[in-house]
Each structure stands twice: as C-alpha cells, then as structure tokens.
Amino acid sequence: MSQEQSSSGAVTARVVIVGAGFGGLATAKALAGSEVAVTLIDQHNYHLFVPLLYQVATAALSPADIAEPIRHILSGAPNVNVVMGRVTGIDQGARQVLLADGSGIAYDRLVIATGSTSTYFGHDAWAPHAASLKSLEEARTIRTRVLQAFERAERTQDPAERARLMTIVVVGGGPTGVEMAGSIAELAHHALARDFRHIDPTTARVILVEAGPRLLTAFPEALAAYALGSLERLGVSVMTGQAVQDIDAEGVTLAGRVVPAATVIWGAGVRASPAAGWLGVTPDRNGRIPVEPDLSVTGCPDVFALGDTALIRDAAGEPLPGLAQVAQQQGSHLGRALREALTQGKPLPSFTFQNRGNAAIVGRHAAIFDFGRGRRLKGFPAWLLWAAVHVVLLVDFAQRTRVSLQWLWRYLTYRRGARLITAPPAR
Amino acid sequence: MSQEQSSSGAVTARVVIVGAGFGGLATAKALAGSEVAVTLIDQHNYHLFVPLLYQVATAALSPADIAEPIRHILSGAPNVNVVMGRVTGIDQGARQVLLADGSGIAYDRLVIATGSTSTYFGHDAWAPHAASLKSLEEARTIRTRVLQAFERAERTQDPAERARLMTIVVVGGGPTGVEMAGSIAELAHHALARDFRHIDPTTARVILVEAGPRLLTAFPEALAAYALGSLERLGVSVMTGQAVQDIDAEGVTLAGRVVPAATVIWGAGVRASPAAGWLGVTPDRNGRIPVEPDLSVTGCPDVFALGDTALIRDAAGEPLPGLAQVAQQQGSHLGRALREALTQGKPLPSFTFQNRGNAAIVGRHAAIFDFGRGRRLKGFPAWLLWAAVHVVLLVDFAQRTRVSLQWLWRYLTYRRGARLITAPPAR
Numbered sequence: 001m002s003q004e005q006s007s008s009g010a011v012t013a014r015v016v017i018v019g020a021g022f023g024g025l026a027t028a029k030a031l032a033g034s035e036v037a038v039t040l041i042d043q044h045n046y047h048l049f050v051p052l053l054y055q056v057a058t059a060a061l062s063p064a065d066i067a068e069p070i071r072h073i074l075s076g077a078p079n080v081n082v083v084m085g086r087v088t089g090i091d092q093g094a095r096q097v098l099l100a101d102g103s104g105i106a107y108d109r110l111v112i113a114t115g116s117t118s119t120y121f122g123h124d125a126w127a128p129h130a131a132s133l134k135s136l137e138e139a140r141t142i143r144t145r146v147l148q149a150f151e152r153a154e155r156t157q158d159p160a161e162r163a164r165l166m167t168i169v170v171v172g173g174g175p176t177g178v179e180m181a182g183s184i185a186e187l188a189h190h191a192l193a194r195d196f197r198h199i200d201p202t203t204a205r206v207i208l209v210e211a212g213p214r215l216l217t218a219f220p221e222a223l224a225a226y227a228l229g230s231l232e233r234l235g236v237s238v239m240t241g242q243a244v245q246d247i248d249a250e251g252v253t254l255a256g257r258v259v260p261a262a263t264v265i266w267g268a269g270v271r272a273s274p275a276a277g278w279l280g281v282t283p284d285r286n287g288r289i290p291v292e293p294d295l296s297v298t299g300c301p302d303v304f305a306l307g308d309t310a311l312i313r314d315a316a317g318e319p320l321p322g323l324a325q326v327a328q329q330q331g332s333h334l335g336r337a338l339r340e341a342l343t344q345g346k347p348l349p350s351f352t353f354q355n356r357g358n359a360a361i362v363g364r365h366a367a368i369f370d371f372g373r374g375r376r377l378k379g380f381p382a383w384l385l386w387a388a389v390h391v392v393l394l395v396d397f398a399q400r401t402r403v404s405l406q407w408l409w410r411y412l413t414y415r416r417g418a419r420l421i422t423a424p425p426a427r
Numbered sequence: 428m429s430q431e432q433s434s435s436g437a438v439t440a441r442v443v444i445v446g447a448g449f450g451g452l453a454t455a456k457a458l459a460g461s462e463v464a465v466t467l468i469d470q471h472n473y474h475l476f477v478p479l480l481y482q483v484a485t486a487a488l489s490p491a492d493i494a495e496p497i498r499h500i501l502s503g504a505p506n507v508n509v510v511m512g513r514v515t516g517i518d519q520g521a522r523q524v525l526l527a528d529g530s531g532i533a534y535d536r537l538v539i540a541t542g543s544t545s546t547y548f549g550h551d552a553w554a555p556h557a558a559s560l561k562s563l564e565e566a567r568t569i570r571t572r573v574l575q576a577f578e579r580a581e582r583t584q585d586p587a588e589r590a591r592l593m594t595i596v597v598v599g600g601g602p603t604g605v606e607m608a609g610s611i612a613e614l615a616h617h618a619l620a621r622d623f624r625h626i627d628p629t630t631a632r633v634i635l636v637e638a639g640p641r642l643l644t645a646f647p648e649a650l651a652a653y654a655l656g657s658l659e660r661l662g663v664s665v666m667t668g669q670a671v672q673d674i675d676a677e678g679v680t681l682a683g684r685v686v687p688a689a690t691v692i693w694g695a696g697v698r699a700s701p702a703a704g705w706l707g708v709t710p711d712r713n714g715r716i717p718v719e720p721d722l723s724v725t726g727c728p729d730v731f732a733l734g735d736t737a738l739i740r741d742a743a744g745e746p747l748p749g750l751a752q753v754a755q756q757q758g759s760h761l762g763r764a765l766r767e768a769l770t771q772g773k774p775l776p777s778f779t780f781q782n783r784g785n786a787a788i789v790g791r792h793a794a795i796f797d798f799g800r801g802r803r804l805k806g807f808p809a810w811l812l813w814a815a816v817h818v819v820l821l822v823d824f825a826q827r828t829r830v831s832l833q834w835l836w837r838y839l840t841y842r843r844g845a846r847l848i849t850a851p852p853a854r
Binding site: 005043044046062063064065067069071073075076078080081083084103136147148151154155194195196197198372399419420421 | 846
C-alpha cells in the first residue's frame with residue numbers, strides 16, 4: 001500500500017485495466033487526467049461497439065464504423081498508457097499481469113473487464129459451421145457466408161441445393177438472434193431483391209430457432225409477442241421450443257430432422273471470459289467472477305471485476321445482466337472510486353445499477369424498449385429512440401456523422417453499402 | 428456467326444466479359460439494356476476503385492468505401508448476368524470460358540479485361556516481406572503491418588528494434604509508390620502524432636526507393652520535381668538511383684547495406700494478368716496481349732482484350748499506359764462497338780485514346796496533373812481537381828457522400844477513421 005499513500009507525486013499508484021470494452025474503457029476514462037498511472041491492455045487496437053456488430057454481419061455498416069482505435073479515444077489523457085497485447089495470466093504475488101510476449105505489467109490495483117465469449121454448450125464441433133457474433137472477424141465471416149451462399153445459389157442447377165443455399169438458420173432467441181434474423185431478412189428481401197437473374201432473394205428462408213418456449217425472455221411477454229409479430233411480417237420463420245440437436249456442413253438437426261441450411265449463425269450461448277482461472281477464484285456456472293458490492297473480487301481486495309465477466313446481484317438477488325450499460329456504469333463508478341481512493345484515501349463506495357432501458361431491434365420501424373417497473377415502448381417510437389441512443393453512444397464524432405448518414409440512406413433506399421465478400425471462404 | 432445474324436430475337440448473341448475492373452465494367456455498362464446477352468465474370472463480388480486503394484492501406488478509408496457490389500451496379504440491366512467465379516482457361520474451339528468450379532460459360536464474343544498483377548522481377552521470395560497494393564486484402568495487410576509496427580515500437584525497450592519498427596520503406600517511384608509514401612508520412616506524422624506515450628510517431632522514417640534516376644517517369648520533369656519537393660516537405664526520404672538487392676524479414680538491402688525496416692511496401696513492378704496463356708497467344712515482355720485497332724486479339728477475331736492486359740500503341744507508336752481511364756475508354760468503346768455489330772451488323776471501329784489528364788497525389792494540397800501537350804497543373808488546384816474527379820468517379824452515390832464527408836473531416840482534423848488492425852499478423 002506504500003505507493004499510493006505517497007501524495008508527494010514521487011510515486012504514483014498504478015492501475016492496470018484488462019479489456020477495452022464498455023467497462024474497461026469507462027474505467028480508463030474516469031481515471032483520465034488524474035495522478036493515477038493507468039495502463040489499459042486489450043488484444044485489439046480498437047474499442048468495438050458490439051451492439052451494432054450485427055449490422056456489420058449483414059452488410060449495413062463497415063468495420064471501421066463501429067470500431068475506434070483505443071489510443072485515439074484516450075489520446076488526450078497523458079496518464080493513460082495503452083498496450084495492445086494478449087494477457088495469459090496474473091501473478092498476484094508479484095502483482096503483475098503476464099502477457100503473451102513474455103513481458104509483465106506491474107499493478108497496485110487491477111481491473112478485469114474481459115467480457116464474454118460464445119459457448120456451444122460442449123458442442124465445439126458446431127463452431128466451424130455456426131459462426132457466432134463476438135468479433136469483427138466473425139461478423140465479416142457471417143457477411144461472407146451469407147453473400148457467398150446467394151452467389152452459389154445463382155449458379156447451381158440443383159433445386160435442392162439452391163434451397164439449402166438460400167436458407168439461413170439463426171440459433172438463439174435472445175436480442176442477438178432476433179436482431180440478426182430481422183436484419184438478414186431485410187438484406188435478402190429488400191437489399192438483394194433486384195440483383196440476381198436466376199434466383200429470387202425474396203424467397204430466401206430465414207429461420208430463428210429458440211429452445212425455450214418464447215423469444216426474448218429478458219423482456220416482458222407483451223414486448224416479446226410484438227417482436228415475434230414484427231419478425232414474422234419480415235418473413236422470418238420463428239420456431240420456439242426447438243432444441244438444436246446437431247449442426248454440420250449440411251445444416252441444422254431439429255427434432256431428429258435435418259433442416260438443410262448453408263448459413264448457420266450462433267446467438268445462443270454466452271460465457272464469461274476465462275479470467276476467473278487467472279485469479280484462481282471459483283466462478284459461477286457461467287464462468288463469472290463473484291465480486292463484492294464495491295466490485296472488488298471476493299478474496300482479492302486489490303483486484304476488481306466488472307461487466308460480463310463479473311457476477312454481482314441486484315437488490316432482488318438477481319445477477320445483473322450482461323449488457324453494455326451495466327459494464328459502462330460499473331466502469332465509470334469504479335474509475336471514480338479508484339481515483340478518490342488512490343489520490344484522496346477515500347473508501348470505495350458500493351455500486352448501484354440504474355436501468356436506462358433494455359432494447360432490442362427487430363427491423364425497420366420495429367424495436368422494443370423495457371425501462372423496468374412496467375415502463376415500455378415499442379414500434380416506430382422505440383426504433384427512433386434506439387437509433388438516436390446508438391448514434392449518440394458511438395464514441396467518435398466522425399463515426400456518428402457517418403453512421404447517421406448511412407442509416408438515413410439505407411432507410412430511404414433499402415440499400416446496403418458494405419456487401420463485400422472479403423474473408424477467406426470458410427467452407 | 429449464325430446466332431447474332433438472327434434478328435427475330437429467337438437467338439441472342441452472347442458476350443462474355445472476364446474481369447469487372449474499369450474496362451470490363453465499362454464494357455458491360457455500354458451493353459446494358461441491349462438485346463445482347465452479357466455475362467460478366469469476376470473472382471470478387473465487387474468492383475474495386477483501385478486508384479484509392481492506397482487510402483485503405485493507410486487507414487483513411489474503409490474497404491466498402493471504394494468497393495461496390497458488381498450485381499448492384501448492374502441491377503438495372505436485365506440482360507447482364509453477373510457470375511462470381513475464377514476463370515482457369517478458355518476453350519476457343521468450343522467457345523467456352525472455363526471456371527474453377529468445373530463449369531463452362533459459352534460465348535459468341537469474348538472480352539478479356541483481367542488487368543494486371545504485381546511482379547517482383549523473379550524475386551518471389553520478397554513477396555511475403557513486401558506487400559504490394561493490388562487488392563483489398565493486400566491493402567488491409569499493409570494497414571495492419573504499419574499499425575502493428577507502431578504498437579510494437581511502443582512496447583520495445585531496444586532502441587535499434589524501435590528504429591527498425593518505425594521505418595517504412597516504399598519500393599518504386601511511380602504514382603503508387605509516391606502516393607503510398609506521402610500518405611504513410613501523413614499517417615505517422617499527423618494522425619498518430621499524439622496517440623503514443625513512449626514513441627514519437629513524427630520521428631518515423633518513410634523511405635521511398637526508386638531504381639531509376641528520378642520519380643514519376645511518366646510525368647514531365649518539372650512536375651516530378653515538384654512531387655519530390657512535396658514528399659520531402661512531408662518528411663519522406665527519397666532515394667533515387669537505388670536498386671533493391673534483397674528484401675527479407677529484417678529490411679531492405681540497398682547498395683550492399685541493410686536498411687532495417689519492419690514494413691516494406693512494393694510498388695515497383697506490374698505485369699499483365701496471365702490471360703495470354705489462356706489464348707495461346709505470344710505476349711510482350713510485360714505479359715500483355717497484342718490487339719488490333721478495334722481491340723480484337725491479333726489472330727483471334729472473336730476475342731477482345733483491353734486495359735492493363737492488352738498491348739495497343741498510340742499514334743506515336745508508344746504503348747498506352749496502364750491507367751483506369753485507358754481501360755474505361757476502351758470498355759465503353761468496345762461495348763458500343765459490339766452492341767452495334769451484333770444487333771445492327773455494323774463493322775467494328777478503331778479505338779482512339781483521349782487523354783483526360785494523368786494525375787498523382789502526394790499529400791494534403793499537393794498533386795500533379797499532366798494533360799499532355801504541355802498542359803499541366805500542380806499544387807493545391809491540382810489537389811482540388813484530383814479530389815473532385817475521384818469523388819465523381821466513385822460509382823455509387825452513397826459512397827460519394829460518404830467519401831466526401833470523410834475527406835472533408837480528415838482535411839479539417841488530420842484524423843483517420845479506419846485504423847483497425849484486423850488482418851492476421853503476417854509475421
């Protein structure tokens with residue numbers, strides 16, 4: 001504790017943040033300009049605006065529209081050092097974060113904000129056939145597979161193969177699955193409608209499969225029912241109560257029957273990052289690290305965890321959901337708390353989540369918002385609010401202008417500008 | 428000749444175009460809406476605006492800003508069929524274009540517009556260390572290497588390695604090399620200037636190497652001298668009369684001495700596509716197919732070649748240069764000529780090139796234009812003209828708006844929005 005107690009400026013407390021998602025970035029921003037020496041580590045050089053990743057996967061936006069260089073976001077904060085590197089472990093005895101290049105970064109306080117990854121519930125063999133939506137690379141893979149399947153359908157003489165190529169199955173009825181299914185239906189039924197000569201993209205089948213009894217279980221039933229109706233109007237076939245039994249190169253097996261599909265998208269399972277293993281703490285069954293009300297890791301008072309990788313419960317005892325707004329609020333809270341603790345010796349306050357509304361977008365004019373305690377919004381007003389919120393949340397002004405312009409353009413024309421097949425064909 | 432002589436509409440003449448670059452696309456557009464059945468084949472699903480590729484490589488634009496789906500460009504032309512596929516050969520006896528998937532596409536007239544590739548003058552071992560600038564994938568590779576080198580420089584403790592990481596060598600003093608060198612210097616010395624804590628990007632070395640006695644030999648000496656001065660003001664070290672002897676993972680060997688450089692960009696050699704081999708004709712030493720004044724391949728009256736892959740001479744006996752405007756004019760000419768020949772039986776007229784001005788851009792406010800016959804433009808007016816021409820030439824309206832906006836934004840702020848490290852690290 002010696003380092004941060006020196007207020008002479010000779011020795012500065014060191015805060016290391018692992019992960020530059022919504023939580024880690026908010027922590028760094030709250031510490032920007034303070035006397036704390038901050039190091040922010042991420043395996044990528046950019047902060048990714050994950051809630052719009054499905055728009056990259058469906059050719060509506062370009063990767064650079066939703067990703068901003070971390071260094072650039074923090075260029076005005078001389079006390080924040082950005083490191084692009086992959087963390088392999090933590091040496092709590094030596095208080096060091098270990099990187100894949102063999103180097104170590106010393107900390108006085110450590111913040112774990114490493115997010116979550118997709119899980120195939122033990123069926124890792126499904127992964128090559130069912131891309132998930134967690135990274136730019138995966139978004140580009142999905143975009144390539146969907147567009148390439150239409151290219152092949154245009155060329156094939158075999159009606160069964162053509163039908164398989166023009167079938168897209170989205171697994172998982174949460175917000176990711178709903179957004180993907182709606183957006184792919186719009187891509188096929190509008191943006192691509194006039195571009196082929198031998199196939200009719202408006203006849204493409206988009207199937208949304210959910211194992212549970214209904215879509216969007218995190219939302220009230222009335223909103224979920226509205227989303228279901230909107231998806232069906234877009235031409236999406238929604239199949240609830242259908243557990244996926246197998247996924248391979250041919251398609252998806254449901255109830256013992258193979259549904260032939262060239263493109264399968266996985267939006268079903270999310271699991272916390274493996275950071276609990278770095279700390280030697282016992283995670284919950286989703287891999288999350290249990291934290292105290294001040295976000296410190298139970299049993300490790302100098303280490304903090306937040307966002308998708310942390311397990312913290314609300315007043316009702318329910319775990320906080322894995323949402324950008326949860327991570328962002330936790331990051332801002334923790335950054336301010338560490339700043340005051342390390343420079344003024346204040347105690348760490350408890351974190352309280354303020355629900356600013358949980359949203360899902362189904363398609364043009366159709367979105368749902370749940371603000372809790374019975375306050376809801378749906379349809380065109382919800383869609384407008386969703387669009388406004390997301391434009392404002394995008395980090396950079398230039399991106400804001402660009403994304404607004406593209407959305408306006410797409411809205412007026414149904415066109416999509418980023419329809420490039422660029423990733424190497426995966427199969 | 429039976430098929431196109433039937434004017435009853437029962438049998439339609441088939442024109443197959445290989446390559447959707449400037450030449451092939453212009454041919455297809457000139458044939459759009461006619462009674463000719465057109466098939467346009469390309470290995471990508473997009474038309475690439477190659478003259479702006481260096482801006483993708485230097486993080487100023489996104490891939491989708493300079494690439495447009497071919498189907499979309501031609502969606503209003505029901506007589507044009509777009510095929511995404513790789514051509515492996517031509518069966519002139521059966522009048523078929525052979526594709527990698529084993530299928531064949533029959534033609535009555537064939538247009539070869541397959542462009543050019545980079546050549547390392549027999550040193551193929553240099554290729555992995557010196558990316559060239561011919562495709563979106565290569566542009567992304569260069570962007571990743573440059574940005575990643577700065578990330579590593581920020582982390583290293585070794586001054587020699589840091590200097591190597593912060594050295595970029597561009598090989599070739601033609602327009603591509605000049606544009607790359609200027610744009611990288613601007614990226615390092617302005618866009619990245621404030622983003623690092625341990626290195627100063629403004630001290631990055633950008634070296635432009637040219638084997639000949641001066642830069643831009645296709646331009647008049649006064650314009651080349653102006654470009655040289657502009658590059659030097661941007662901080663580029665220009666080394667003329669220096670042949671590259673070796674390129675490896677360490678750097679570039681010049682005059683027996685290794686210049687340590689983490690990033691090497693190849694802009695030196697261009698060679699025609701291997702299409703001459705498909706036809707069994709003897710190409711010139713750059714691989715180009717000799718064509719007659721009507722652009723038909725010498726000895727193959729039903730096959731035409733244009734753009735970078737064709738050898739045609741102007742009135743002075745000089746081969747026409749490998750420029751977008753040459754290919755585009757040839758494509759428009761040939762498309763019109765084939766339309767009138769196949770639907771009205773008219774003879775094929777000779778092609779004449781109209782020089783609309785040859786341009787190279789050095790950086791902010793600095794460009795050169797040569798309109799031939801002594802008419803020239805340089806500096807800020809040339810830069811404005813260059814920007815205006817390129818915005819207008821971009822195919823799609825949405826792209827035009829987007830690119831204009833980004834250029835305006837970058838102009839005002841020196842910022843670059845597409846600084847993403849996404850390609851897998853090549854070494």
